Amino acid sequence: MRLTTMSDYAMRLLMYVGQHPERLCTISEVANAYDISESHLMKITHQLGLAGWLETVRGKGGGMRLAAAPAEINLGAVVRSIESDFFLVDCLASDTGCLLTGNCQLTSIISGALQNFMQYLDRYTLADLLAPSAEGASRLGPVAQPLTFHKRPSVMAS
Amino acid sequence: MRLTTMSDYAMRLLMYVGQHPERLCTISEVANAYDISESHLMKITHQLGLAGWLETVRGKGGGMRLAAAPAEINLGAVVRSIESDFFLVDCLASDTGCLLTGNCQLTSIISGALQNFMQYLDRYTLADLLAPSAEGASRLGPVAQPLTFHKRPSVMAS
Numbered sequence: 001m002r003l004t005t006m007s008d009y010a011m012r013l014l015m016y017v018g019q020h021p022e023r024l025c026t027i028s029e030v031a032n033a034y035d036i037s038e039s040h041l042m043k044i045t046h047q048l049g050l051a052g053w054l055e056t057v058r059g060k061g062g063g064m065r066l067a068a069a070p071a072e073i074n075l076g077a078v079v080r081s082i083e084s085d086f087f088l089v090d091c092l093a094s095d096t097g098c099l100l101t102g103n104c105q106l107t108s109i110i111s112g113a114l115q116n117f118m119q120y121l122d123r124y125t126l127a128d129l130l131a132p133s134a135e136g137a138s139r140l141g142p143v144a145q146p147l148t149f150h151k152r153p154s155v156m157a158s
Numbered sequence: 159m160r161l162t163t164m165s166d167y168a169m170r171l172l173m174y175v176g177q178h179p180e181r182l183c184t185i186s187e188v189a190n191a192y193d194i195s196e197s198h199l200m201k202i203t204h205q206l207g208l209a210g211w212l213e214t215v216r217g218k219g220g221g222m223r224l225a226a227a228p229a230e231i232n233l234g235a236v237v238r239s240i241e242s243d244f245f246l247v248d249c250l251a252s253d254t255g256c257l258l259t260g261n262c263q264l265t266s267i268i269s270g271a272l273q274n275f276m277q278y279l280d281r282y283t284l285a286d287l288l289a290p291s292a293e294g295a296s297r298l299g300p301v302a303q304p305l306t307f308h309k310r311p312s313v314m315a316s
Contacts, residue, residue, distance in 0.1 A: 105287050113278040120271035129263050
């Protein structure tokens with residue numbers, strides 16, 4: 001399971017720009033910093049501008065800066081503004097004529113899990129990404145450690 | 159954001175087999191029922207067999223059946239047994255030489271969100287998928303409705 005590359009890049013782009021509040025940043029320097037595609041970043045910059053997280057200055061010496069304070073840029077909202085495809089299973093996307101329709105809880109259970117995922121992101125802002133040891137972290141308690149997944153878990157009783 | 163096709167198919171395959179406890183099911187009938195790839199289902203069947211959720215009977219008249227009671231097949235455990243790639247952002251996957259390393263909370267926040275996602279799935283079993291109105295649903299309360307995401311959310315204060 002993955003966030004799309006677009007959301008990943010969007011958060012990293014905002015982090016980079018947020019770490020240089022004193023000047024305009026360019027797409028090419030962000031692309032170089034993370035070694036990622038400039039054309040993807042152009043699309044993301046446009047999208048983040050539309051959503052009100054970034055403002056861009058055109059022309060020579062131009063670039064982008066945050067359009068809001070880091071503490072006002074909510075991570076859940078950023079992901080929602082970027083992800084065009086939140087359908088986690090095929091049957092959420094369209095009427096597939098599935099034989100189980102009407103007798104299937106899969107879509108609602110997966111939607112509930114996704115809701116939990118997004119509610120967690122909703123608790124954080126760009127300020128938390130920029131300043132790990134600052135008020136965000138202490139306010140919310142320790143952040144989770146990266147998960148380790150095992151390929152063959154034991155059966156869990158319900 | 160998506161579950162991989164493999165996890166999606168795995169859950170639907172288990173649902174189908176669980177709905178026919180009186181007989182062996184074949185890969186081709188599951189492929190037909192959902193209009194999905196038979197070769198993908200072969201891989202998944204193998205994987206679910208290794209993980210202990212399915213048992214297969216070879217030869218003419220062969221097929222597969224559940225290897226455990228539906229209430230003992232936990233959905234979180236099924237997804238963990240299928241998903242080979244739980245890295246939600248590039249920097250979780252490897253040392254990318256990212257300039258922000260050591261000053262970045264992105265990976266731990268995303269991991270926490272994923273943990274919330276999986277904890278929700280851990281509350282359900284195949285029995286909940288098979289019998290929407292049965293004890294699973296009432297025990298856990300109403301399941302969430304599919305989410306609607308808007309492309310341009312308003313800025314949320316932290």
